[in-house]
Amino acid sequence: MSPLDRVLLLLTGLLAAYQVAVGIDGFSTLPIIAYTIAFGVLLVAALLLIILGFDVLDSPIVVVVSTIIPLSLSLGLVWQHLAAYRIAYLAFAILGFLAILITRSFPMPGKFPTMVLAVVHGIAGLTIFLLPILLALQGAVRPAFSLVGIGGALIGLGGLALSFLKAGKPILPRGTILKILPGLLLLMTAAFVAGFALAGK
């Protein structure tokens, strides 16, 4: 891992720490929990990457952890902005997480584990990407909130790349993923933090 990678990861961790400590104050309870989990995982992941290097990505737990971030972020967004779907999405987030946990913990035949991964990541990623942009277009939130959607697009790309790499079906070569990962994490986190801050939460 290069010094630049470490700096980028440290900045990612600092931004995530800021978001946990300051950026989500004033929200209701569940979004605070959801965003704390999402940015908390991001913060701890950044620290562990700095300490242990990219080798930490070889751990089988990475697939599960890389699912927590989009699931909890999308849950927070849905809870805040789509009141009618709160319970349904909460159920999806919990079941989706459990499905990935189970399919990654026990050997399963065929493409079922990969399908579960794609469906859960796909729905969560699209929710983070589309919901803020649609809300901004409708005028329900300030335009700057669409930055959260851009962060969603980035996390979707990063999460999918990492998850499929770990699942043994890489959509990009490992070297390329590792090269862009620190920058991608920083851009994504910065987009989220800026989106929440500029939109006045």
Next chain:
Amino acid sequence: MTTAAQSQIGNRKSKIAHYWSLIKPLQSGLLLATGLAGYMSARCPIFSMPTLLGLAASLFLAIAGSTVLNMWWDRDIDARMGRTKKRPTSSGLVSDREALRLGLILSVIGVGWAVAMDALYGLIVFAGLFFDVVVYSMWLKRRTAWSIVWGGISGAMPILAGRALGLGSVDWIGLTMALGILFWIPTHTLTFSMKFENDYAAACVPTFPSTYGLSFTRATIAVSSVLAALAMGISGFGIGMAWGFLRLLAVLSAGLLMLAVAITFRPSERVNFGLFKYASVYMLSAMILVVIEVI
């Protein structure tokens, strides 16, 4: 400049470098950070520069002095361990007499300065030095693996001393913060003793891994991590830390607990190293949070 003068300057430079390595700047710096955080957590006028500088200087000198005295006392076992055999005291780069003199001078100035600032503060600083040098190093380190408890108590003294200086008394928050450090230290030192188990065995220093085995050591690390995280959380709540900062502390604690669980159920050299490093980052972050909260 003559060759002799140049050589004299070179000698002085290398001597200072050896002295600097004797005080373990990173470890001393981390302990100093806990002392400063303890002081600031008392929400006293933190920008009283003379007091702040006095605290920093006296604490640093006392910590550095006790570290040098430890190295002086342990020079024979350090020479038998691969990790420490190149230390200036064990390799002969700094003579025994010189190391003892340096350690005593730093300790006396540090503790003396602390007593002059405030009697209670000075007493706690002295207790830290006494527990570290006399109880931990001289008395127990070569006899029992449980010596680390006394090492932990001495490591917990700077934060207690800092808060006592700020408050003028010892309160439950200060004691809880000290407990946080006390329980954090096994997380740090036991992972270290697992990594260098063979070194300690060669020097005949009893450690948890050599006395109780790796499983018990890992379980101890997990339990002490939980207790450290709890104590830090309670202290944060006690000093009136904002919810956002408590959330952040909880996140950092969760990382520590996750690694402690990983080392218990899926032990590996990598996780061991990760926990060792993360524990330092955790404590430094917790101290920074306390300081930022007050500022």
